[in-house]
Amino acid sequence: MAFFINNKEFSDQxxxxxxxxxxxTKIPTPIDIMRVDEEITANKTRRKLFSELSIEVRFHHITYGARGLITKTQRIQQIELLNTAYASAGLTFNYSEQEVKFIDNENWYxxxxxxxxxxxxxTSLGADPHKYLNFYTGGLVSGLLGWATFPYDLAGDPVMDGVVMLDESLPGGTAAPYNLGMTAVHEVGHWLGLFHTFQxxxxxxxxxVKDTPAHSSANYGKPEDGKPHNACTIGDYAPIHNYMNYxxxxxxxxxxxxxxxRIKEQIMMYRTGLLNPANV
Ligand SMILES: [Zn+2]
Incomplete structure (x- = not known):
């Protein structure tokens, strides 16, 4: 059955x-992965991981006429979802309604x-990427839901840091079954340093990540519980509910x-601007 997402038709899901x-989000190269591993390993001996951290989100809603007008309710629901998703990592997300920006620009949209x-x-909109999570929304090229940058890319290209989300993927959007705001949870996962579980x-x-069993490729839809699916090792189960699957x-x-x-290690290695002085 034909499957439509963001104005693009696919033959099926x-x-x-x-x-x-x-x-x-770009696929990390083996060289990137090794470099990050080495840097984190070297860093481990020097620092105790933080237990709690608050991250301020800056919303930049790029619009095209009446399209992309994200509401306050959507922002609140999206922030609540991020807070629920990352609470166990000690992270809380917040934003200020006064800092929300709407920018009408067809090309950017x-x-x-x-x-x-x-x-x-x-370049025009971003707030200091060392201190804030820049959260851009727009219509994007057809077929896309969003993308993010990795922590280890911040130093080399700070302007590009942040997450970019399809406006209709936010809670209450039209991009079903990807309209509950979990695409932002997934993309923020990349922004915090996580790769796909099937990387x-x-x-x-x-x-x-040692407790996400390797699997041969992305899972999709609503895979049945209690089955190994495409896990690489006999006895393992593919992580079918993980934020970093599909x-x-x-x-x-x-x-x-x-x-x-891993999130805490990546923040303490590459996103130290987010930390309270006590953690640095
Ligand atoms: Zn991804």
Whole structure:
């Protein structure tokens, strides 16, 4: 059955998932993964991980006429979802309604990943990426739901830091079954340093998280509980509810203990501007 997301037609949901579930976040190279691993390992001996951290979100809603007019209710619901999702990692997200910006710009509204429009928009709109989570919304290139930058990219290209979300993926949007706001939970996961749980498939270079079993490729839809699905190792179960898999919004509810640790390590390594002075 044909599957439509953000004005693009796919032959079915599986094809949309093969296309990347609309997540355009760049795939980390083995060299990136190794470098981050080495840096975190070297850093571990020097620091105690923080227990709690508050992150201020800056919303930049790019509009095109009547499109993209995200409401206060949607912002509140999105922030609540982030808080629920990352509470176990000690993170809380907040925002100020006074800081919310609406910008009407057709080119920016239709931006693609790594496009000139994206760079122009972020250069013009972005708040200090060392201190804030820049959260951009817009219509994006058709077929996409969003993307994010990784913590280890902040130093080299601070302007591009943040998450970019399809406006209709926020709670109350029209991008069903991806309209409950879990795409932002997934993209913020990347922004906090998490890779896809199926990163590297079964070839041994996984997501660097020891309690998310390796699986050969993304799961999608609402996979049945209690089955191994496409886990690489006999006896393992693919993490079908994990935020960093590609399942439907209403199927995502898991952040593992090792993912929580990885988030804290990444923040303490690459996003030290977010930390309270006591943690630095
Ligand atoms: Zn992703």
């Amino acid at each position: 599986e094809e949309f998932i093969r296309y990347g579930r609309g997540c355009a 239709n931006m693609g990943h790594a496009s000139a429009s994206e760079r122009q928009a972020k 590297g498939g079964c070839d041994g270079i996984g997501d660097q 399942v439907d919004d209403d199927w995502m509810n898991e952040l593992t203990i090792a993912q929580e640790t």
